[in-house]
Amino acid sequence: MNIAGKKIHVxxxxxARNVVDSEKxxxxxxxxxxxxxxxxxxxxxxxxTCGFTEEAKxxxxxxxxxxxxxxxxxxxxxxxxxGCLVQRYGRELRRHFPHVDGFGGLADFKTxxxxxxxxxxxxxxxxxxxEGCANPCTYCAIPSIKGPLQSRPEAQVLDExxxxxxxxxxxxxxxxxxxxxxxxxxxxxxRASPLARLIKKILKNSRIPWIRLLYLHPRRMTxxxxxxxxxxPRVCSYVDxxxxxxxxxxxxxxxxxxxxRAVRALVEKLxxxxxxxxxxxxxxxxxxxxxxxxxxxxxxxxxxxRFDRMGVFMYSRExxxxxxxxxxxxASRVKRERRDHLMRLQADVSRKNLREDVGRCLDVLxxxxxxxxxxxxxxxxxxxxxxxxxxxVRAQAKLCPGDIVRCRITSSATYDLSGxxxx
Numbered sequence: 001m002n003i004a005g006k007k008i009h010v011x012x013x014x015x016a017r018n019v020v021d022s023e024k025x026x027x028x029x030x031x032x033x034x035x036x037x038x039x040x041x042x043x044x045x046x047x048x049t050c051g052f053t054e055e056a057k058x059x060x061x062x063x064x065x066x067x068x069x070x071x072x073x074x075x076x077x078x079x080x081x082x083g084c085l086v087q088r089y090g091r092e093l094r095r096h097f098p099h100v101d102g103f104g105g106l107a108d109f110k111t112x113x114x115x116x117x118x119x120x121x122x123x124x125x126x127x128x129x130x131e132g133c134a135n136p137c138t139y140c141a142i143p144s145i146k147g148p149l150q151s152r153p154e155a156q157v158l159d160e161x162x163x164x165x166x167x168x169x170x171x172x173x174x175x176x177x178x179x180x181x182x183x184x185x186x187x188x189x190x191r192a193s194p195l196a197r198l199i200k201k202i203l204k205n206s207r208i209p210w211i212r213l214l215y216l217h218p219r220r221m222t223x224x225x226x227x228x229x230x231x232x233p234r235v236c237s238y239v240d241x242x243x244x245x246x247x248x249x250x251x252x253x254x255x256x257x258x259x260x261r262a263v264r265a266l267v268e269k270l271x272x273x274x275x276x277x278x279x280x281x282x283x284x285x286x287x288x289x290x291x292x293x294x295x296x297x298x299x300x301x302x303x304x305x306r307f308d309r310m311g312v313f314m315y316s317r318e319x320x321x322x323x324x325x326x327x328x329x330x331a332s333r334v335k336r337e338r339r340d341h342l343m344r345l346q347a348d349v350s351r352k353n354l355r356e357d358v359g360r361c362l363d364v365l366x367x368x369x370x371x372x373x374x375x376x377x378x379x380x381x382x383x384x385x386x387x388x389x390x391x392x393v394r395a396q397a398k399l400c401p402g403d404i405v406r407c408r409i410t411s412s413a414t415y416d417l418s419g420x421x422x423x
Contacts, residue, residue: 008046010119012048016214021083023120049084052141053318127174131149134181135177139284144321151186158205170365177215221239221270240280243282260297260301309383309389378405393405396421407421
């Protein structure tokens with residue numbers, strides 16, 4: 001299809017890394033002469049899918065079915081489907097969705113590292129610094145989908161950061177499947193952290209006020225990296241370390257390279273070394289063979305370690321992974337019950353944590369006008385875009401998206417804060 005002059009709409013599913021890929025796709029389309037449009041006005045839709053877990057696959061398939069139905073009803077002239085799901089199941093998708101005009105895997109937009117059009121708000125952006133993964137996690141299909149680790153050249157990252165700063169971006173979120181691996185395939189001596197070196201160069205070459213690091217493997221949280229976060233005010237004191245579990249047997253079966261003592265020691269070190277650190281983590285429940293006692297260990301850790309932010313995922317049995325053949329598999333009902341129970345525990349932890357912020361002053365990045373005049377919605381350094389909470393700010397002054405203001409917290413809820421502008 002010749003897209004020159006066509007109105008297109010891009011839908012991005014899955015994680016922030018997919019957003020970066022979708023921005024590249026959109027940027028290439030605009031460069032080829034296409035025009036951006038809402039779904040109802042689009043002459044062509046590009047759906048970027050996720051195939052990481054069973055839940056993500058269901059979401060992608062449901063989106064495909066809805067768009068195909070729109071196309072069959074004559075409300076969508078053309079539909080193209082790309083991304084991880086196509087990379088894994090392209091042959092089956094082509095057979096089951098004949099109304100789709102074209103499919104493309106990851107190789108069709110491997111130049112994802114060049115600058116594209118932005119799908120995020122003007123004041124915030126994701127910067128992907130590496131693709132693929134070299135971790136031996138037994139449950140993860142990413143290496144087979146995305147391939148081996150490919151780190152982006154420093155100069156290219158710095159060029160993008162400078163371009164984002166020139167556009168007025170106030171927050172960059174450094175992403176990758178595991179950004180602590182950045183540069184490790186080139187720097188075999190590993191005398192220093194290539195990621196820490198890159199962040200130092202970003203700090204030197206830009207004035208962007210908020211730099212957030214996402215997806216840090218706990219085993220590679222080096223002292224150098226911890227000291228950098230602790231000492232640099234522009235690097236958000238926000239550490240996103242997916243721990244996945246705390247049971248020694250489960251961690252070993254997952255291939256995480258840590259035990260429960262190392263997990264707890266890391267959490268204590270991060271809180272000791274980084275003032276006012278916000279800790280986000282993720283856990284997997286229902287890994288093959290997870291016993292009631294091992295799940296109780298996990299519940300105890302959530303209650304005791306009091307993470308500021310937390311996500312819980314049900315184990316997804318993925319073809320091609322080393323964990324695929326492990327027994328016994330946990331029933332879906334049990335996995336859902338364990339996920340829901342863990343999130344109830346975390347809700348209580350979050351309420352108590354946020355209560356401690358009442359009376360404190362926090363810098364808040366304004367995102368949008370609030371539900372009524374004089375109220376604005378923003379995020380503190382403790383909140384990553386899309387996945388964490390918000391701060392509602394009362395202000396007599398007019399605030400705009402991208403403003404960073406000082407706010408005194410006056411009340412808290414389960415996941416969100418409210419406050420007032422400090423003049």
